[in-house]
Amino acid sequence: MNRDSLKEYQEKRDFGRTPEPAGKKAGASPAPIFVIQKHAASHLHYDFRLEVDGVLKSWAIPKGPSTNPKDKRLAVPTEDHPLEYADFEGVIPAGEYGGGTVMVWDTGPYRNLTEKNGAAIHLAEAVAHGHLKVWLEGRKLKGGYALTRFRTGKDESWLLVKADDAEADATRNPVADEPRSALTGRTIEEIAAAG
Numbered sequence: 001m002n003r004d005s006l007k008e009y010q011e012k013r014d015f016g017r018t019p020e021p022a023g024k025k026a027g028a029s030p031a032p033i034f035v036i037q038k039h040a041a042s043h044l045h046y047d048f049r050l051e052v053d054g055v056l057k058s059w060a061i062p063k064g065p066s067t068n069p070k071d072k073r074l075a076v077p078t079e080d081h082p083l084e085y086a087d088f089e090g091v092i093p094a095g096e097y098g099g100g101t102v103m104v105w106d107t108g109p110y111r112n113l114t115e116k117n118g119a120a121i122h123l124a125e126a127v128a129h130g131h132l133k134v135w136l137e138g139r140k141l142k143g144g145y146a147l148t149r150f151r152t153g154k155d156e157s158w159l160l161v162k163a164d165d166a167e168a169d170a171t172r173n174p175v176a177d178e179p180r181s182a183l184t185g186r187t188i189e190e191i192a193a194a195g
Helices: 003-011 083-087 123-129 188-194
Strands: 033-040 044-052 055-061 073-082 090-092 100-112 131-137 142-151 157-162
Touching (some): 033 083, 033 188, 044 073, 044 083, 044 100, 055 083, 055 157, 073 083, 100 188
Antiparallel strands (some): 033 044, 033 100, 044 055, 055 073, 073 157, 090 100, 100 131, 131 142
C-alpha cells in the first residue's frame, strides 16, 4: 500500500472523534473488491470505491449508480480511502469531515476489463489515463461499468455508465428500490438511530 496516497484521508480526520478506520493495515484482498456506500452527509450521495494498489480509489456519485446504460452519472473523485473502510457503517460526528451516516449499500469482488489495443491495462494506469472498465459482482449490482474522466483540473469530474450487457436493466431503480445495507440489512435511518 502506498501510505502517501492515504495522507489526504488521514489529514482530514480526527480519529479521536470519528469511528472511521485510520488505515494502518497493509495488504490486499484475495480478489480486488468494490464497495458503494450510501452517505447521508450535507448532501445525500453514494461513494463508489474500487480497490487499487492496496487502497480504495473513490468517487462521489450524487444520484447513485444506475442499471440503465443510457444514464450517465456524475462521479466526483475524492481522496483515497483505506481498505478497512469497505466494511465501515456508522455515524461520522457532526462537525467532522463528511459528518453524517454511512451505510454499505453494495459490495463484492470486481474484475478489471480495461484494455488498450487488446492488451490489459493495470487499473492504476487506467485511472491515471482517465478511463476504466470493470465487471462488478456485487450483491445488488452486477455487470460492466465504465468510469470516464471528462473534466480535469481543480473540479475534475468523471461519468459512471452501466455497460449494455446482460445485467443492464432500464426498468430497475436499485437506489430507490433497494435501500438496505448489503452487510447488515439495516436502513440508513436505522444506522443513524443506533449512533
